[in-house]
Each structure stands twice: as C-alpha cells, then as structure tokens.
C-alpha cells in the first residue's frame with residue numbers, strides 16, 4: 630500500500646509553493662558571504678521594520694511563555710480605531726495567507742468552483758485545491774485581471790472569487806469604479822475575497838475604499854497584511870474584514886492561538902507608526918523610478934507596477950536568474966505564474982537596486 634493512495638487526489642495534485650530563495654541557501658550554494666547577498670525576491674520592506682515595533686517586541690519578549698490573546702483584543706481595537714471598522718467585523722491571521730485559507734476552509738467544499746485570474750497570487754489556487762474545490766483560472770488581459778471574463782466564468786457551481794488588488798507578481802491595479810461595478814453584479818451567494826496586501830503603497834487617489842463597501846456587499850471579505858509596508862513578514866500577521874456573521878463562522882475554523890503574542894504587539898506599534906509607512910512608500914516610489922529608468926536604458930520591457938516589485942521581461946529568464954544568484958542577487962522566477970520570460974524584482978534600497986542593475990547589465 631502506498632502512502633499516496635491514502636491521500637485525496639486533489640491533495641496529491643497540489644504543486645508546492647515556490648518562495649523566494651533564502652539568503653542562507655544562496656550563500657551556501659554559491660560560496661558567498663551572507664552579508665554580500667542582496668535579496669529582492671519576496672517583496673519585503675527594505676527598511677526593515679518600524680523601530681517602534683522593534684522596541685515593543687523587545688519589551689514583550691518576556692511574556693512569550695504565555696499563550697497569546699486568542700481574540701487579539703488590543704490589535705483588534707487598534708485596527709478598528711485606525712480604519713473606523715467595527716471590531717466584530719475583524720479577524721486576524723498568521724499572515725494574511727491564513728485569512729485567505731480561513732475563507733476557503735469556511736466556505737468551500739469538494740467540487741465548488743473558485744474563480745481567480747491567470748498570473749494572480751499563487752496562494753488562491755493552493756487554498757482552493759486543498760479543499761478539493763476546483764480552480765477556474767481566467768485569462769488575464771495585458772497581465773491584469775479581466776473582470777468581464779471573470780464575471781462570465783461564473784457558473785452555478787461558483788462559490789468564491791479571489792481578486793488581488795494590486796496583484797502580485799504583475800503589479801497591476803483594478804480601478805475602484807471597475808471593481809465596485811463588478812461587486813454590484815456578482816450574485817450575493819458568491820464570496821468575493823479582495824486581497825489588498827499592497828494597499829499602503831498606493832497613492833491617495835488609488836487607495837482602496839473597499840472598507841466603505843462592506844455595508845453594501847455582505848459577501849465581501851477583504852484581507853490586509855503586515856508583511857509588506859509594515860515590515861513584519863517574519864512575524865506572520867494579517868487581518869480580514871467582512872460582515873460580522875461571516876467573521877463569526879471564520880472564527881470557528883481558526884486555530885485559537887493563530888497569531889503569536891509578539892506579532893500582535895508589534896502589529897499594534899507598526900500600525901501607529903505612520904511615519905515609517907510613509908517613509909517606506911517614498912523609498913519605494915524612488916526605487917521604482919530608479920529601476921524603471923534602468924529597464925528603459927537596457928531596453929527591457931516591464932509591467933508598470935502599483936506594488937513594491939516589478940516584473941520585467943528578459944531573454945533566457947532562467948539563465949539570467951541563475952547568473953544573478955551567482956552574483957549574489959536573489960530575484961524571483963515567475964514561470965509558475967505562466968510568465969516564463971519574466972523575472973520579478975522587489976524594489977529595494979537605492980544601493981541594492983544599483984547592485985541589481987549593475988549585475989543585470991553585466992549578464993544580458
């Protein structure tokens with residue numbers, strides 16, 4: 630008897646998630662000093678974390694022997710105050726990935742259909758498949774979500790739709806008007822999960838207004854992350870916002886202590902440190918210009934981005950990726966996103982971007 634025969638086919642069929650290569654692994658494999666390696670592979674904040682979050686973590690560390698607050702009371706209040714949301718409409722996750730998974734575990738059963746876009750964040754198909762639900766991948770339009778086609782893909786079996794705005798790895802953004810029109814058309818028995826992990830990087834005029842739509846759409850779940858602009862990727866914390874009834878059911882499948890105590894305390898501090906987030910955004914805007922002008926100079930096409938990363942097109946992308954690794958620069962291949970001719974680079978510090986540009990120029 631094989632182990633595989635014990636496992637549902639839909640689990641066997643899951644392709645493992647491919648993350649950015651860790652610095653330690655590249656150092657080992659290429660005999661490089663860890664400190665000489667530039668990692669621009671996972672859209673982390675190149676400024677690190679808010680110093681206020683760091684202080685809080687150091688203060689909280691002695692409490693680590695205790696279980697965290699399973700209801701994340703303080704963090705819930707902080708988010709509720711900052712965004713003017715009812716505490717009962719909030720749920721916290723071990724990263725926003727956890728929130729995406731909680732949504733799928735709450736609503737999906739074997740055979741349900743879940744719609745997402747081609748080139749959309751890989752986790753949507755993972756959490757869909759893990760439930761035995763069927764992913765319906767809708768072709769993108771110029772790398773962006775094609776909402777008209779996504780709407781047309783709705784069938785009697787459709788239970789959920791995932792939308793990333795901005796999307797990773799393409800960096801594309803759907804306008805508020807288009808998104809709201811789409812939500813108005815989607816039948817209310819279909820759950821729409823709107824993933825806004827990069828909202829902090831958007832300019833005022835593009836910033837999401839989705840929280841204000843919650844009263845109109847009881848089928849909407851919005852997810853936010855502390856991993857990107859807030860700089861807490863390693864701590865794992867994110868949150869979901871939805872109708873209190875939905876949140877109540879999501880809480881039933883949530884592990885009681887899914888968000889650790891350091892993460893809860895650091896997230897409160899990070900949330901209040903608006904100066905750090907705006908500094909991160911300014912750095913990102915400057916880095917974006919720096920990288921875009923380098924791509925133009927090198928005659929490489931790229932997808933204009935609303936995030937903290939850029940996907941650019943290059944001949945022989947796998948070889949360029951390997952050559953960059955050898956030079957101590959980690960970027961992200963996106964073949965698993967059906968973009969085999971592209972690489973994705975996270976926007977780093979000025980010096981990191983410069984090292985990447987110089988290495989790239991030497992390779993191509």
Ligand SMILES: *Cc1c(COP(=O)(O)O)cnc(C)c1O
Nearest residue numbers: 724725726750797826854856867
């Ligand atoms: C990085 C990212 C997230 C964040 O995941 P966390 O679990 O919060 O670290 C969510 N969605 C998208 C599209 C992302 O790129």
